[in-house]
Amino acid sequence: MPKTSATTRAKDGKLPPVAVDPAILEAEDRRWTPLKIAIWIAIALLGGLSWVMLAVIRGETVNAIWFVFAAVCTYFIGYRFYSKYIEKHLLKPDDSRATPAEYKADGKDYAATDRRVLYGHHFAAIAGAGPLVGPVLAAQMGYLPGTIWIIVGVVLAGAVQDYLVMFFSMRRGGRSLGQMARDELGRVGGTAAIIATLTIMVIIVAILALVVVNALAESPWGVFSVAMTIPIALFMGCYLRFFRPGKVTEVSIIGFVLLLAAIIGGGAVAETDWGVALFTIDKLPLAIGIIVYGFIAAVLPVWLLLAPRDYLSTFMKIGTILMLALAIIIVRPEIFAPAVSEFATSGTGPVVSGTLFPFLFVTIACGALSGFHALIASGTTPKLIEKERQTRFIGYGGMLMESFVAIMALVAALSIDRGIYFAMNASAAATGGTIEGAVAFVNGLGLQGVNLTPDMLAQTANDVGEESIVSRTGGAPTLAVGLAHIMQQVIGGSGLMAFWYHFAIMFEALFILTAVDAGTRVARFMLQDSIGNVIPKFKNTSWRVGAWISTAIMVAAWGAILVMGVTDPLGGINTLFPLFGIANQLLAAIALAVCMAIIAKRGYFRYLWIVAVPLAFAAVVTISASFLKIFSPVPAIGYFAQNAAFRQALADGETSFGTAPTVEAMNAVVRNTMVQGILSILFVTLAIIVIVAAVLATIRAARRGSSESSEDAAVPSKVFAPAGLIPTPAERELQAQWDALPKTPRAGGH
Amino acid sequence: MGVVEVARGIRWYVRGVMGEDAYEKYLAHVAGEHGDGAVVMTEREFWRDRTDRQDANPQGRCC
Numbered sequence: 001m002p003k004t005s006a007t008t009r010a011k012d013g014k015l016p017p018v019a020v021d022p023a024i025l026e027a028e029d030r031r032w033t034p035l036k037i038a039i040w041i042a043i044a045l046l047g048g049l050s051w052v053m054l055a056v057i058r059g060e061t062v063n064a065i066w067f068v069f070a071a072v073c074t075y076f077i078g079y080r081f082y083s084k085y086i087e088k089h090l091l092k093p094d095d096s097r098a099t100p101a102e103y104k105a106d107g108k109d110y111a112a113t114d115r116r117v118l119y120g121h122h123f124a125a126i127a128g129a130g131p132l133v134g135p136v137l138a139a140q141m142g143y144l145p146g147t148i149w150i151i152v153g154v155v156l157a158g159a160v161q162d163y164l165v166m167f168f169s170m171r172r173g174g175r176s177l178g179q180m181a182r183d184e185l186g187r188v189g190g191t192a193a194i195i196a197t198l199t200i201m202v203i204i205v206a207i208l209a210l211v212v213v214n215a216l217a218e219s220p221w222g223v224f225s226v227a228m229t230i231p232i233a234l235f236m237g238c239y240l241r242f243f244r245p246g247k248v249t250e251v252s253i254i255g256f257v258l259l260l261a262a263i264i265g266g267g268a269v270a271e272t273d274w275g276v277a278l279f280t281i282d283k284l285p286l287a288i289g290i291i292v293y294g295f296i297a298a299v300l301p302v303w304l305l306l307a308p309r310d311y312l313s314t315f316m317k318i319g320t321i322l323m324l325a326l327a328i329i330i331v332r333p334e335i336f337a338p339a340v341s342e343f344a345t346s347g348t349g350p351v352v353s354g355t356l357f358p359f360l361f362v363t364i365a366c367g368a369l370s371g372f373h374a375l376i377a378s379g380t381t382p383k384l385i386e387k388e389r390q391t392r393f394i395g396y397g398g399m400l401m402e403s404f405v406a407i408m409a410l411v412a413a414l415s416i417d418r419g420i421y422f423a424m425n426a427s428a429a430a431t432g433g434t435i436e437g438a439v440a441f442v443n444g445l446g447l448q449g450v451n452l453t454p455d456m457l458a459q460t461a462n463d464v465g466e467e468s469i470v471s472r473t474g475g476a477p478t479l480a481v482g483l484a485h486i487m488q489q490v491i492g493g494s495g496l497m498a499f500w501y502h503f504a505i506m507f508e509a510l511f512i513l514t515a516v517d518a519g520t521r522v523a524r525f526m527l528q529d530s531i532g533n534v535i536p537k538f539k540n541t542s543w544r545v546g547a548w549i550s551t552a553i554m555v556a557a558w559g560a561i562l563v564m565g566v567t568d569p570l571g572g573i574n575t576l577f578p579l580f581g582i583a584n585q586l587l588a589a590i591a592l593a594v595c596m597a598i599i600a601k602r603g604y605f606r607y608l609w610i611v612a613v614p615l616a617f618a619a620v621v622t623i624s625a626s627f628l629k630i631f632s633p634v635p636a637i638g639y640f641a642q643n644a645a646f647r648q649a650l651a652d653g654e655t656s657f658g659t660a661p662t663v664e665a666m667n668a669v670v671r672n673t674m675v676q677g678i679l680s681i682l683f684v685t686l687a688i689i690v691i692v693a694a695v696l697a698t699i700r701a702a703r704r705g706s707s708e709s710s711e712d713a714a715v716p717s718k719v720f721a722p723a724g725l726i727p728t729p730a731e732r733e734l735q736a737q738w739d740a741l742p743k744t745p746r747a748g749g750h
Numbered sequence: 751m752g753v754v755e756v757a758r759g760i761r762w763y764v765r766g767v768m769g770e771d772a773y774e775k776y777l778a779h780v781a782g783e784h785g786d787g788a789v790v791m792t793e794r795e796f797w798r799d800r801t802d803r804q805d806a807n808p809q810g811r812c813c
Contacts (some may be wrong), residue, residue: 107779108772108803117766124767130813175781245797248770302808303801310811312770318767372812380809514811521808541806584813 012218016737018717019095019387020730028728029084040080047073053143054339061334063141065412068328071151071407075400078155083163083396083401085154089607090599091167093388098717100173100383110174112386115393115721122381122398124314126162126373128511130366130584131402133475134212135410136482137577138363139421140351142341145360145536149409153361153368154403157614159396161369162377164595164611166395169378170385171711177378177591178526181690183710184597189693193590196686197375200583203679204372204555205519206561207580208512209294213286213566214474214573215505220279220467222300224288225259225266225502226509230293230310232258236308252315255308263502267465280467283566289558290516297513298520298551306517313510320507324408324483331489333415336449350426350445351473352574353636358625362581367406369618371587373399389723397725402610413475414484419452420460424478427571428471429659438470465498467730473573480504505700516558523554533643554609564672570642575672578629579679584621585685589618593694601708608698619691626684630677639677646670770802 043502050070054062055143087093102113113121137209138146169175177185178197182190216222221597236255244250269275282290297305343349344356352363377395385391413421422445423438435454442452442542459468464484469477484500492499525541527550532539538546565572592615599608632638635645635658646669659665701708720738751759773796780790787804791799 006758088797105779108800111772111779112776113758113767113775117763120763120767121769126807126812128776128812171771201810245794246770246773248768252768287772301801302804303798307804314768314793343803366813372810376812441758511811518811520809526810580813 008619014741015718016720016734016741019719020734024730028730040077043073043076047077054147058339060399061337063332063337064328065332067143067147067268067407068325068459069410070147071404074151074155075404076151079160079397079400083159083392084670086160086163086396086607086610087389087392090604090610091391092166093391094714095387095389095720095723096717097388098715098719099170099385099388100712101385102717102719103715104173105381108699110383112719112721113384114392115723118381118384118386118390119394119398119725120318121384122376122394123315123401125380126370126398127317127402127405128207128366128515129211129476129508130360130370130372131406132409132508134364134366134478134581135406136413136475137351137425137573138360139280139413140341140349140425141335141344141356141360142338143335143410144339145344145356146364147358147407148409149364150368150406152402153364154399157588158369158403159399160610160614161371161591161595162373162399163395164599165374165591166377166382166385167388167391168595170382170388170391172714174379174383177374177594180378180598181590181594183345183698184594184601185690185693185696189690189697192606192686192689192693193594194526194530196586196590196683196690198523198530199679199686200371201519201523201680202557203293203561203579203583205516205523206558207576208519208567209287209290209558210560210565210572210576211474211476211510212509213283213290213562214472215279215476215480215509217269217286218280218285218468219466219505219658220276221266221270221498221502222505223279223281223504224269224275225262226513228265229259229260229312229371229506229510229513230305232262233312235306237304241303248311251308252311255312256315259312259506263499263506266267266502267498270465277606284563287559287562287566291555291562293513294520294559295551295555296515298524298555299548306514306521306551307511309514309517313514316507316510320503321408324412324486327490328408328411331486332347333409333411333486333489335414337414337418338448342447347634347637349543350422350430350574351439353541354578354625354628358628359578359620360620362573362578362585362625363583364406365584365588367403367409369585369588369614370402371584371589371591372382373402374587374591386719386721387717387723390721395722402434408477412486413478414482415454415480416478416485417445417456419450420456420481421478422447422450423452423457424469424472425475426471427473427574427659429569429571431471433468433471435468435470448499454723457463463494463497464501466501473571475573476505476508478560480509508707519552520558524550527554545589561663561675564675567668568672569658569665569669570672571659575639575676578625579676579683582625582629582680585618585622585625586683589615589622589687590690592618592642593691597694597697597701598710600698601703601710603701605702609723615691615694619687622687623684628679629680630684639673639680643670643673643677646673773797 045068050066053066054070101110104110178194181193215347232255236251239251347355419442422442426441432439435457439452439454480501483504484497487500488494488497528538528541565576567573592611596611596615599611628637629639633641635642646657646666650666655663657666660669720734773793776796
């Protein structure tokens, strides 16, 4: 029997140790049995072979299964070796310390949750529409750059960020990123971090809403089925409130069946004349509809709309992602796209402008490195963690799963014909929104192996039950076509393609509407808190008038950007999406900067590079992307260059310029580019302030030499639970001792 | 592992991820920490309190 009692501080006599002796853990880690060695060699070889198939062997096509193997094997190696390295040298979790879920336990917000359950929970909270959209847009640069960034980026940056933020927040009683920034970076850095978070939230909500508008415009089927989610959620909310409180799974299954009915019903409605007349809505009215909806949803009580839709979206998310993973493994689609396309170097891609560096790294944010996760990884999840050592599995491992979702989205987007891909993702300004225009535009790009015909576009539109698929920008429709294409090969054949397409649209719209609603609420509270410093009454968040005014301000802020996006003569997504990625990566830089300051104050300078490297990379990418957006003389890239070009044209008395057909449209471009440019300046300035504050805090800590800590005081733990998915032999041994205890309420951690 | 155990495991996991076991966890907590004397919410009160707390303390969803 292993000696497991050495480290326990819980000497209440009868209780077994609350942690496995670190020496035993270390020994277990170092015991390399032949079987273990063989397994890791096999993983390494399979991963290496997959990377060779993707990167070196350039055949006509590449099979999607290599993406899956390359990703999964790299994740395993990153998780087993790199995250353990970080755990051992940088974080040093101590299972004899109680987590906030234990020492602050209230049975509500602070409640120890089984690690496997919390993994699912945390994954559902971090994964949304982002990892499904970015990779689709980045597919224009070929499959390889996006694949490398998603997989390598997550192992060295994204998962590291999530893990560190979660751990540090847990050591601070579940404090939020904003609070940690204030504690670690002082007043200026902290304030800049909070303003940055608020503005970033606004831009992210606006662009997510733009994705939904682009997916639903001119689509009576989509509008009907997505609109039906509102009455379905209201019904679920009332069911839970008045009829069967707490029957969450039951109501989610009912909601899911209703959702399927709404999708099928949407197909029937879209066939009728009244359905087409009623639900074919242009982009602008649809945007206004979402703005009105956003306001109402954010002031309604949570139980009525947000909570039930959250359940529905969790249910759909986990189910659909498992289904897609299985389908990709079963179908193993062939991918015809080149490894690296001409747009990676020319920067003239029609989907998003700019060269691979830095724009690939801002187009794909979620899935590789997502700053937004820092808001979830601090706050909610740390209050539910049972034992300190579980943060590696939940924080680092949870992000690996999101990265895998991004890889699947990339595969789905790449599995459709490249000509169709560009016809769908080039802006209406380029294609004219017509089949003929799209065919002429795409074939005019001079891409090798692309020969688009009008028939292909008409046939695909017909297959997915849409009037047209030309210029359906934003990523969601492309992903939906890809998903439908893969799923119909498993279930239903081409007859079910329209169903799968609208299923995918619904699936994404559901996440986005929840994100819009929740984002508006969070932003409203942050705004009230800020206004409250001037007008104290605003601090009281239950004061109705203040809540309504603040909500209206936040909705107006993202609504204005949304309207700007849908009416933009330049296309919308292609001008605004870089701002989304930059905002998200800047938040990541802020989160990493806060982590760096914390690590420096702990005195771990030898391993500071673990966070300094991803921070430096995120900073270089976002700052250079921002500078290009601000200073580039190329109008397609620089906001102010575009602005100057259009102003010049107006001054010359021209009545149309570039893709703007009228003086009014030219004025709109002048206005939009000015706003976008100013936002870029704001973001990059705030990020630089935060990073400088963090570097100064780090240097100060280095000079002082001594470590200071803003951690909560250590409280001895009185419970035990294993750390990883599968318990080690020593953990199993200890678990057996705990299980053998007589069942009294006090002994129960679970 | 028999079919019953697997089904039970799946049910436990789904309930956990969806948060359906929140009230049971609350009851276990109340029984362990406060013992007698403390006011214990009924199931209906608990779920109302839960969404009310979300109203007062919103959490972002990820993009």
